[in-house]
Amino acid sequence: MRKVKLGLLGLGTVGSGVLKVLRQNAEMIKRSEGLDINVGWVLVRDKSKKRAVEIDPSVLTTDAQVILNDPEVDLVAEFMGGEEPAFTYIREALKKGKSVVTANKEVIAKHGDVLEREAEKSGAGLYFEASVAGGIPIIKTIKRSLQANHILKFMGIINGTTNYILTRMSEEGSDFNAVLKEAQRLGYAEPDPTADIEGLDAKFKLSILSTICFRNQVPLENVYCEGITKVTAEDITYAQQLGYGIKLLAIGKKNGNRIEARVHPTFIPLSHPLCAVRDVYNAIFLEGDAVGNLMFYGRGAGDLPTASAVVSDIITACQNQGGYHHRTGMDQEDVIFEQNWVSRYYVRMLVYDRPGVLGEIAGLFGKHGVSLESVIQKNRGDDASLIFITHEAHEQFMVRALEDMKGCTAISSIESMIRVER
Ligand code: NAP
Numbered sequence: 001m002r003k004v005k006l007g008l009l010g011l012g013t014v015g016s017g018v019l020k021v022l023r024q025n026a027e028m029i030k031r032s033e034g035l036d037i038n039v040g041w042v043l044v045r046d047k048s049k050k051r052a053v054e055i056d057p058s059v060l061t062t063d064a065q066v067i068l069n070d071p072e073v074d075l076v077a078e079f080m081g082g083e084e085p086a087f088t089y090i091r092e093a094l095k096k097g098k099s100v101v102t103a104n105k106e107v108i109a110k111h112g113d114v115l116e117r118e119a120e121k122s123g124a125g126l127y128f129e130a131s132v133a134g135g136i137p138i139i140k141t142i143k144r145s146l147q148a149n150h151i152l153k154f155m156g157i158i159n160g161t162t163n164y165i166l167t168r169m170s171e172e173g174s175d176f177n178a179v180l181k182e183a184q185r186l187g188y189a190e191p192d193p194t195a196d197i198e199g200l201d202a203k204f205k206l207s208i209l210s211t212i213c214f215r216n217q218v219p220l221e222n223v224y225c226e227g228i229t230k231v232t233a234e235d236i237t238y239a240q241q242l243g244y245g246i247k248l249l250a251i252g253k254k255n256g257n258r259i260e261a262r263v264h265p266t267f268i269p270l271s272h273p274l275c276a277v278r279d280v281y282n283a284i285f286l287e288g289d290a291v292g293n294l295m296f297y298g299r300g301a302g303d304l305p306t307a308s309a310v311v312s313d314i315i316t317a318c319q320n321q322g323g324y325h326h327r328t329g330m331d332q333e334d335v336i337f338e339q340n341w342v343s344r345y346y347v348r349m350l351v352y353d354r355p356g357v358l359g360e361i362a363g364l365f366g367k368h369g370v371s372l373e374s375v376i377q378k379n380r381g382d383d384a385s386l387i388f389i390t391h392e393a394h395e396q397f398m399v400r401a402l403e404d405m406k407g408c409t410a411i412s413s414i415e416s417m418i419r420v421e422r
């Protein structure tokens, strides 16, 4: 039996979940993993705050150095959130040779390469399973079970809060802000929920996931990002009438040395397995050149699901001491980050309903090489809307077509443009 002393940074939703799992499964972890894991210190901002778990006040500290400088602390687990001071603390721990487990996607997306190098120098390990898709063991699976494959593409629902919001809006017609408040109450949302609804949280996760899948650093500045704040009840209704659901999808593709990474609201057919992923659940649908299609499904946020990933990393870190595999397997090819990807599009516009309008607008799409698959007119007169689904077109052609339409007197406003995946 090996005794391990842990230092925890943070005791909010995730930190409390980690303590619960370590306590409720302590005997099993001792028996089957040979590890007696003890929490030596817990860093918080406010020691007097009421906690979701019982905690001995003598282990609480507001001074990170107490943990980082304790030679008996074998391993540091971080769930404070935010870039700083989390990045600095993780880096200091690694420098001192302490392995680190983190749920912090912002730190890994922005500084993962620097931290990996730091870990390599000191021989410590860096583990971040919980940073992507909460309880789904996706990172370990790609690194340790899919090494025999080139991952060609993946599509994922990797933000629980937005999936929860879109599900409630689609199924119950609920109000956006009311559902967001509920997601915050349930502990799904980020401390600042703008990161969820504007797609930033999914962007961090997509950068991490594509880096691991494509064995090349995919920096945040090369990840396209659009959140769900512009998705309206009308778009959801029209999507359903056309046979689609709307999901915030994170899409990664690699073709030769071209990598595409984008997160945005997406129409997907109601029959697609990702469309059945409801509430806070996450799912990742990926294709490997040997294995073919795989789908992973589970809770993407919340205390216990996230703690499942964190505690698994803690156990792996204890067992791997001295044997951590760094990112030496990265290809580091001369990669081109694709911005002009190919997609189909849904476009909804308000128009002045008069003869010839449809022809005029179809002509503008055609002028920019965008071909139309279907069109529906809703209402008449001043209330008329046109809803288009296009065939596959290059993003830049589509953007130019919509730009050109701003000068078209037949259109009163372009209300939405949402990408469509099969
Ligand atoms: P949270 O509930 O806001 O908890 C944050 C904790 O960190 C609190 O205990 C807070 O102390 C402490 N903390 C924050 N800044 C600090 C500072 N400067 N010094 C000392 N303590 C500090 O956040 P969370 O939801 O647990 O999320 C934590 C991390 O896990 C984030 O990176 C998040 O993205 C990631 N994550 C969250 C989930 C989820 O479902 N919530 C899932 C996967 C990953 P006080 O309590 O004293 O204020």
Ligand code: HSE
Pocket: 131, 133, 134, 158, 159, 160, 161, 162, 188, 189, 190, 196, 201, 300, 301, 302
């Ligand atoms: N706020 C994140 C989400 C937590 O809603 O998915 C999990 O990373």
